[in-house]
Amino acid sequence: MNLTLKIWRQKNSQAEGQMVEYKVTDISEHMSFLEMMDVLNEQLVNKGEEPVAFDHDCREGICGMCSMFINGEAHGPDRGVTTCQLHMRMFNDGDTIYIEPFRAKAFPVIKDLVVDRTAFERIQQAGGYISVNTSGNTQDANATLISKEDADLSMDAATCIGCGACVATCKNASAMLFVGAKVSQYALLPQGQIEASERVQNMVKQMDEEGFGNCTNTGACEVECPKGISLENIARMNRELIKASV
Amino acid sequence: MSRFYSSSVGRKVFMALSGFFLLFFLLQHFLINFLSVFNKQAFNDASDFMGTNPFVQYALQPVLFFGIIYHLIMGMYLDAKNKGARSVKYAKNNAAANASWMSRNMIITGVMILLFICLHMVDFFFPTIKAHYITHEHLDSYEMVVAKFANPVYVLIYVVAFVFLALHLLHGFQSAFQSVGFNNRKYTPAIKKLGNIYAIAVPVGYMFIAVFHYINSL
Numbered sequence: 001m002n003l004t005l006k007i008w009r010q011k012n013s014q015a016e017g018q019m020v021e022y023k024v025t026d027i028s029e030h031m032s033f034l035e036m037m038d039v040l041n042e043q044l045v046n047k048g049e050e051p052v053a054f055d056h057d058c059r060e061g062i063c064g065m066c067s068m069f070i071n072g073e074a075h076g077p078d079r080g081v082t083t084c085q086l087h088m089r090m091f092n093d094g095d096t097i098y099i100e101p102f103r104a105k106a107f108p109v110i111k112d113l114v115v116d117r118t119a120f121e122r123i124q125q126a127g128g129y130i131s132v133n134t135s136g137n138t139q140d141a142n143a144t145l146i147s148k149e150d151a152d153l154s155m156d157a158a159t160c161i162g163c164g165a166c167v168a169t170c171k172n173a174s175a176m177l178f179v180g181a182k183v184s185q186y187a188l189l190p191q192g193q194i195e196a197s198e199r200v201q202n203m204v205k206q207m208d209e210e211g212f213g214n215c216t217n218t219g220a221c222e223v224e225c226p227k228g229i230s231l232e233n234i235a236r237m238n239r240e241l242i243k244a245s246v
Numbered sequence: 247m248s249r250f251y252s253s254s255v256g257r258k259v260f261m262a263l264s265g266f267f268l269l270f271f272l273l274q275h276f277l278i279n280f281l282s283v284f285n286k287q288a289f290n291d292a293s294d295f296m297g298t299n300p301f302v303q304y305a306l307q308p309v310l311f312f313g314i315i316y317h318l319i320m321g322m323y324l325d326a327k328n329k330g331a332r333s334v335k336y337a338k339n340n341a342a343a344n345a346s347w348m349s350r351n352m353i354i355t356g357v358m359i360l361l362f363i364c365l366h367m368v369d370f371f372f373p374t375i376k377a378h379y380i381t382h383e384h385l386d387s388y389e390m391v392v393a394k395f396a397n398p399v400y401v402l403i404y405v406v407a408f409v410f411l412a413l414h415l416l417h418g419f420q421s422a423f424q425s426v427g428f429n430n431r432k433y434t435p436a437i438k439k440l441g442n443i444y445a446i447a448v449p450v451g452y453m454f455i456a457v458f459h460y461i462n463s464l
Contacts, residue, residue: 006337019337072340098338105331171341171350172328176254204253213331214254214324216352217421223344232429238255239427245250 001093064161074165102168126206127199157184166221172213180233262425293387362407395459408449415445
């Protein structure tokens with residue numbers, strides 16, 4: 001298929017950016033979106049032009065690196081996928097595709113489609129950990145019994161890969177689905193209770209300091225999340241904060 | 247507690263709590279107004295009670311004003327803050343793909359409701375306060391309602407305002423539960439259904455009262 005691409009180009013974090021139009025031809029519908037970007041970049045390099053910078057690592061939907069806001073949606077029009085898992089068969093021959101970086105004040109653009117998501121790491125550092133015995137008296141992991149339901153919910157929350165699609169898609173650039181998932185994965189387990197109160201308070205405080213917006217429960221994050229993280233996690237975070245504050 | 251209140255989550259919780267209070271107020275206001283469809287005397291008695299009872303006047307009414315003003319100011323403050331969280335807009339944003347129009351436009355429906363409240367205060371609240379506390383004359387609430395709704399332009403304004411109220415409530419009702427942390431697989435589907443019923447039934451009920459009095463005046 002032949003496509004017209006409108007891509008955000010920005011030299012560095014200080015430079016003014018703009019949408020630039022490119023044409024790509026003979027794209028296979030079996031290619032992933034990132035492979036299509038590779039074809040474009042090869043074309044640009046051959047012409048002596050600067051290739052489009054974009055984040056990628058595992059290319060199998062696990063690392064959470066590939067961002068991109070494609071045709072008005074985080075990770076493009078498919079559901080439950082990251083950009084590397086998005087197939088070109090989701091598009092039609094002759095389509096014009098808009099490709100932009102994830103937009104949020106807390107995710108500044110570094111170059112082209114690459115954004116700085118270290119705000120998420122600082123939120124994790126503020127409370128995303130538990131206390132464990134390490135010096136010769138480590139306990140068997142199965143010594144503490146956990147109900148199947150809680151273990152499943154915790155695991156569901158822990159599938160968050162921190163890609164930032166929730167922030168990118170939220171009209172308020174809110175990070176509450178990410179923080180809700182990170183708070184929940186520990187709050188549901190007995191091992192997470194030691195720091196439960198400080199964890200939620202510190203992570204929410206860090207989230208606010210990073211400049212993310214406030215959740216207005218539109219549910220867009222849940223729809224666009226490649227891992228299907230539920231809004232229940234935001235409600236759990238709210239409960240945890242209420243519990244920790246009263 | 248102050249740390250909770252100044253956090254993004256805390257503000258959401260207080261928006262929800264003021265929203266719950268306003269939901270309760272809307273329902274009781276509707277039930278009293280609905281009396282005007284059946285029984286003039288019952289409506290006047292209920293209006294007089296609400297207008298003269300010290301608990302309603304000096305306890306509930308100030309809480310109501312605080313609730314409305316708080317919900318309004320905090321709503322606008324959060325909206326401004328949220329807009330600032332994304333300084334560069336997307337060239338193409340397919341927002342309708344993942345969120346309802348109602349959930350994305352609470353500020354628009356909210357401001358329309360505010361404009362309506364201002365008109366409603368001029369129409370009914372201020373004349374009532376003036377009669378009770380300044381001129382000390384007895385006000386026939388029923389006649390005041392009938393006189394207002396004899397004008398089709400007024401009826402149209404009220405009907406349009408209640409459409410905005412319905413749109414606001416279609417998202418607001420269930421959203422308030424989510425904000426206070428009440429979301430679970432067992433009860434949330436029922437809350438969403440109840441929210442949709444409330445968001446349609448109460449505004450349609452208010453519209454019916456306005457249209458009823460207009461038709462009655464013909």
